[in-house]
Amino acid sequence: MRFTLTDEQQMIQAMAREFAESEIRPIAAEIDREARFPHETVKRMAELGLLGIIVPEAWGGSGGDTVSYVVALEEIARACASHAVVMAVNNSLYCWPVLTYGTDEQKERFLTPFAAGHQLGCFALTEPQAGSDATNQHTLAVRDGDAYVLNGKKQFVSTGREASAALVFCQTDVAKGSHGISAFLVEKSAPGLSVSKTEDKLGIRASDTAELVFEDCRVPAAQRLGEEGQGFRIALSTLDGGRIGIAAQAVGIARAAYERSIAYARERTSFGVPIGQHQMVQWMLADMATTIDGARLLTQRAAALKDAGAPHGAAAAMAKLFAAETAMKVTTDAIQVHGGYGYIKEYDVERYFRDAKITQIYEGTSQIQKLVIARHVLGERA
Amino acid sequence: MKILVAIKQVPDTATQMKLGADGKTIDPTGITWIVSPYDEFAVEEALRIKEKRGQGEVVAVSLGPDRVKEALRSCLAMGCDRAIHLNDPAWGAADTLMTARALAAVVKQEAPQLVLCGRQAIDDDMGALPAQLGELLGWPSAYWIMEEAVDADGKTVRVARQVEGGLEVFDLPLPAIVTAQKGLNEPRYPTLKGIMGAKKKELKDVKAADVGLAAEAPQLSITALEALPPRPPGRIIQGDLPTAVKELVRSLREDAKAI
Amino acid sequence: MPNAFWCIVEDDRAGLPKKVMAEVIGEATRLSGGAEAVWLTDKASDEGLKQLGEWGATRILLVESAGLAPYRAEVWVKVLADLAAPEAPRAIFGPVTSKQRELLARLAARLGVGLSADSVAFAMAGDTLTATRPVYAGKLLSKVAWAKTPCVATLRPNVFRPAEAQPGKTATVERPQTSLGDAFMKFVERREETSTGLPELTEAETVISGGRGMKGPENYVILEDMARVIGAAVGASRAAVDAGWRPHRFQIGQTGRTISPKLYLGFGVSGAIQHLAGMRTSKVIVAVNKDPEAPIFKIADYGIVGDLFEVVPALTQEFKRLLEK
Numbered sequence: 001m002r003f004t005l006t007d008e009q010q011m012i013q014a015m016a017r018e019f020a021e022s023e024i025r026p027i028a029a030e031i032d033r034e035a036r037f038p039h040e041t042v043k044r045m046a047e048l049g050l051l052g053i054i055v056p057e058a059w060g061g062s063g064g065d066t067v068s069y070v071v072a073l074e075e076i077a078r079a080c081a082s083h084a085v086v087m088a089v090n091n092s093l094y095c096w097p098v099l100t101y102g103t104d105e106q107k108e109r110f111l112t113p114f115a116a117g118h119q120l121g122c123f124a125l126t127e128p129q130a131g132s133d134a135t136n137q138h139t140l141a142v143r144d145g146d147a148y149v150l151n152g153k154k155q156f157v158s159t160g161r162e163a164s165a166a167l168v169f170c171q172t173d174v175a176k177g178s179h180g181i182s183a184f185l186v187e188k189s190a191p192g193l194s195v196s197k198t199e200d201k202l203g204i205r206a207s208d209t210a211e212l213v214f215e216d217c218r219v220p221a222a223q224r225l226g227e228e229g230q231g232f233r234i235a236l237s238t239l240d241g242g243r244i245g246i247a248a249q250a251v252g253i254a255r256a257a258y259e260r261s262i263a264y265a266r267e268r269t270s271f272g273v274p275i276g277q278h279q280m281v282q283w284m285l286a287d288m289a290t291t292i293d294g295a296r297l298l299t300q301r302a303a304a305l306k307d308a309g310a311p312h313g314a315a316a317a318m319a320k321l322f323a324a325e326t327a328m329k330v331t332t333d334a335i336q337v338h339g340g341y342g343y344i345k346e347y348d349v350e351r352y353f354r355d356a357k358i359t360q361i362y363e364g365t366s367q368i369q370k371l372v373i374a375r376h377v378l379g380e381r382a
Numbered sequence: 383m384k385i386l387v388a389i390k391q392v393p394d395t396a397t398q399m400k401l402g403a404d405g406k407t408i409d410p411t412g413i414t415w416i417v418s419p420y421d422e423f424a425v426e427e428a429l430r431i432k433e434k435r436g437q438g439e440v441v442a443v444s445l446g447p448d449r450v451k452e453a454l455r456s457c458l459a460m461g462c463d464r465a466i467h468l469n470d471p472a473w474g475a476a477d478t479l480m481t482a483r484a485l486a487a488v489v490k491q492e493a494p495q496l497v498l499c500g501r502q503a504i505d506d507d508m509g510a511l512p513a514q515l516g517e518l519l520g521w522p523s524a525y526w527i528m529e530e531a532v533d534a535d536g537k538t539v540r541v542a543r544q545v546e547g548g549l550e551v552f553d554l555p556l557p558a559i560v561t562a563q564k565g566l567n568e569p570r571y572p573t574l575k576g577i578m579g580a581k582k583k584e585l586k587d588v589k590a591a592d593v594g595l596a597a598e599a600p601q602l603s604i605t606a607l608e609a610l611p612p613r614p615p616g617r618i619i620q621g622d623l624p625t626a627v628k629e630l631v632r633s634l635r636e637d638a639k640a641i
Numbered sequence: 642m643p644n645a646f647w648c649i650v651e652d653d654r655a656g657l658p659k660k661v662m663a664e665v666i667g668e669a670t671r672l673s674g675g676a677e678a679v680w681l682t683d684k685a686s687d688e689g690l691k692q693l694g695e696w697g698a699t700r701i702l703l704v705e706s707a708g709l710a711p712y713r714a715e716v717w718v719k720v721l722a723d724l725a726a727p728e729a730p731r732a733i734f735g736p737v738t739s740k741q742r743e744l745l746a747r748l749a750a751r752l753g754v755g756l757s758a759d760s761v762a763f764a765m766a767g768d769t770l771t772a773t774r775p776v777y778a779g780k781l782l783s784k785v786a787w788a789k790t791p792c793v794a795t796l797r798p799n800v801f802r803p804a805e806a807q808p809g810k811t812a813t814v815e816r817p818q819t820s821l822g823d824a825f826m827k828f829v830e831r832r833e834e835t836s837t838g839l840p841e842l843t844e845a846e847t848v849i850s851g852g853r854g855m856k857g858p859e860n861y862v863i864l865e866d867m868a869r870v871i872g873a874a875v876g877a878s879r880a881a882v883d884a885g886w887r888p889h890r891f892q893i894g895q896t897g898r899t900i901s902p903k904l905y906l907g908f909g910v911s912g913a914i915q916h917l918a919g920m921r922t923s924k925v926i927v928a929v930n931k932d933p934e935a936p937i938f939k940i941a942d943y944g945i946v947g948d949l950f951e952v953v954p955a956l957t958q959e960f961k962r963l964l965e966k
Contacts, residue, residue, distance in 0.1 A: 049574030062574035510746035517750035522825035602755025640904040
């Protein structure tokens, strides 16, 4: 068993770290405050190949593996969780399913420019009435000649406003329930598709979260991803990989909070000594260090399983569950270590705390991860 | 145009330096090694020249132990076409002049039109190598370059070098050596594709005998390496602003005699 | 003369040696008992020769030729090598300047001897010279020895005690016949920096530095006001230069200029390692920062924890009062 990254993975990590430190970190607080999508730095991420890491070069990507993807994503998240979600959505929720299930014609048009980061993709599954219960899809796609006509509403779509294409899940056969769900690649400019609103959020404020409305939106049948009725399986397998990304994001956020806490514990003094000398602060720091390390190991293991082509659904769920819970606990304690300074916006830990919360919610809440894990350990495949 | 870039692997500035047991070297444990920052300016400039001309080859060269391969690989990831690693125990105690001799031997073999270097490596801060290489080759060397432009037919390079009180602009006939000062450019990050492609590029090991050099003794040797003597403890001047300022000026005048 | 300590003269391009030569000659004299000055220039002056003599040079080798300007290493290095061959000096010293850091490196290569660049101390034990030089961003000191003579070294300005001028003391002046090296480089132009009217950063005895705490380029005017009162140069930290507040030539630190003034005053400078590398050999360090935990306080001799925008004007007034007395 080896616990070291390959030379390439280390170089990718170093590149992502330096880039994030010098170009993303300086603007992170400002874009959070203004809830401003960082077009410039997202473009830089594209130039560096960070938006299509796992896609082969032939399809516009970087030809990297999932482990490279998670180590890079952790570095980006450490600087700014909003950038991390844009990166995660494009890589694992959009490019990966198109790469895995798309035809060559679909990849030409819906993958190459997206893996290169010239355009961004998004993933539209959640509906107002269907979050955790993703089988309960109300958006309908009705076959009409060589096209489908889409009607319905998708909610909480990350990068929904900025993306130029969406992977949309619709019911094509209501009677078949989850087996009647199909996936479609829809250009955002398609007539009948509109962005009805963008959300004002607690955290990851520089990323956009939008509501997409489909009103008699005609989508050529050639843009159906996979077979009719295969949609739900596509969604689940995509989320298996996506969760590894969110786990990496959570590790990055937690690490940022932890590093700030260490620095603060060294320099801040109380009762005549640096606060890091107080046992109760040490306790928190030790817990942070241990759980972050555990979360990272789970995350990288899930990524390595995926790279090996091995089943990784449960490993991904465990990684995401543990990393998200770790991020929430670590960022909460980081504020505690900072005392009053942790509660004000001048110090970044307050932002880490707000950003951490979403990792317990999106791409499957912590409760859903437990469900996935439980089904796995009980021998029932989800 | 063929361009050779001489780089050095150095400890990251933020690394804490510990003395080795022999009192002459540093303890390498826990050191993060990087390409010396000025050398990155040189690599970047070489790549820009190649890109601007639409053709050419950029060869990264470095002297040092096995770990130096990492630094050369990151140059390949940035976009250098191939790399040469001068890796021989005979160069273990190399001073600047020995290093310059080794590089000069490689330059003679490779015959580039231009050699780019950083203004100095941030480990020993000697800053002598480019000049010594120029001297050994009989080439002009231009120091602390803020601007550089190779002419269209590749015969001369125009450089602006930083001197006290201004910039001096010179035309150098090629082949020549140009050393990069901060401000020359902003080095790129390696892209993922660059990183993934680096391992497919040639990274050649070269021994002293391969470039026709015999073992020699260094002309400058380190007899001891010491920690910095601690500065006497300072004093935070307390009190309200007018009092503190008055006390500071009094101390600078009367105690420190610095004003 | 055999075993002499040579001091390569840096001049002001107008016929006078720069003040830093008093330091070089002073150190060479302490080590050897008598320093010799070697002056290559297109324009010497009697005043300059007198100055070198009063600083303690016992002998001056003067090569005056129009072809020496503007400085090109390949032209100069041949002259020096030709002079050194028959003279066999023990050491060849020069100050760290844009010219000499290159010239003496080339000379050492031509002579096949070692070079100690940016030296901050020397010791003679019997016939053996050793030099001390900062390495690893000034975190460690390296002692170096030469395998053979001449020992070539550059000396960091403002570190060595300058020779005191002895009025009336003169040097013998010789004008050896030499031929210049062929010029490779063709001079195009010199672009003068817009003068701030303040001393050059690396030459100034007092340096004021503004960091990230200056908040913007427009605020440096308060440092310049103080600089005019006390005759200081104004520099900046990397953070301030990277933010585009000051041109790079004003940057103090590892990727900027190394300075060693008698007095360094840092305002809103945190004291990152990169910055310390460029100023830690300053003799007296004053730091003003509103963050009591700023690392610069660890090496400062005097510190004030406070808002620089209040401290600077008050300090300028106080300096004015003192110096007008």
